[in-house]
Amino acid sequence: MNYNTGTNLTDRQLVDRVLSGDTNAFGSVVKNTERMVAQIVFKMIPTPEDRKDLAQDIYLKVFKKLGSFKFGSKLSTWIAQIGYNTCLDYLRKKKFVLPGNIYEEAETAYDMTDMISNKFPGSSEMEAYNFMLQKDLSVILKTEIEKLSPVYKMMITLYHNEELSYDEIGQITGMPPGTVKSYLFRARKTLKDSLQLNYKKEDLC
């Protein structure tokens, strides 16, 4: 996905301008990458009041470290990496769910399918999905995505909405592409199982 929609300058030209003292060029950097940073911050930070400070903090770090950017990746990927690390530090300080807990959640998700079939025998999974279509899938899906762990939410958004590759998500999170792929499989399965489980709950009421 092209993030340099606001200007025709390349990453290198923008960085050179900022380093030579052109602060307006940094404004272009912010505008070009703000969308992806917003996706990361909104998905990882549950408290709306902290998002403003964190977003500013991310770009101030970017400005400070811009001289050390070696063009080994796209500028937007590098900025997203700083965004991800800043959000992760925030979550660690506030003791929210961290990547270490992700496996426990995934294991729970794998057991969920069995639980559904044991509790509600004879129901088809397609019925759940058709029901959801009638009940506005978008709203239900939004609620269910919000229930995922911050890292799962962020990975799903980067892959499906921002159309980043496993490699690019790996660069942002510092994980090998294979691990990213595995996390994404688990995240999607957790989401699907959670949707099916919720439909059954509603059906019983």
Next chain:
Amino acid sequence: MLIKHLTDEEIQLYALNDQGCETKIIEHIKLCSECKARIEEYQLLFTGIKQQPEPSFAFDLSALVLAQLPSSRALRSRNSLAVYLLVFIGIVLISSLLYVFRDYMISIFAGIASLVIYLILITMLTVLVALCFDMYKNYQKKMGALDFY
């Protein structure tokens, strides 16, 4: 053709990109209504995710960030100026001391063999370089910690 139903990973891969799957998987899906239904569930899920509204900041982030930049640049230039000034003062001070005590210094080294002088100089320089390197590494480490926390 596969007799067993597809794994969840295979179902997801097919739902993401049906062109890149193995022939045996494609053949199985053609004939298995259960796996086909599971693929449709995932495809529906992916469509739903893509249709989610994009989040955006309710404030002008660019303006907020730019308003904070000049001060940090000015601080950086002030810091650089202070470093250059300290280095200049140090060089001037050492040069002055060497000049004032030049006769005394010459008399100290006059009685020592040139080989010993070279050995002393090399040792001093090695220790100095090692100390400077260590100080620089510590400085970088502290700056890195300050930037991220």
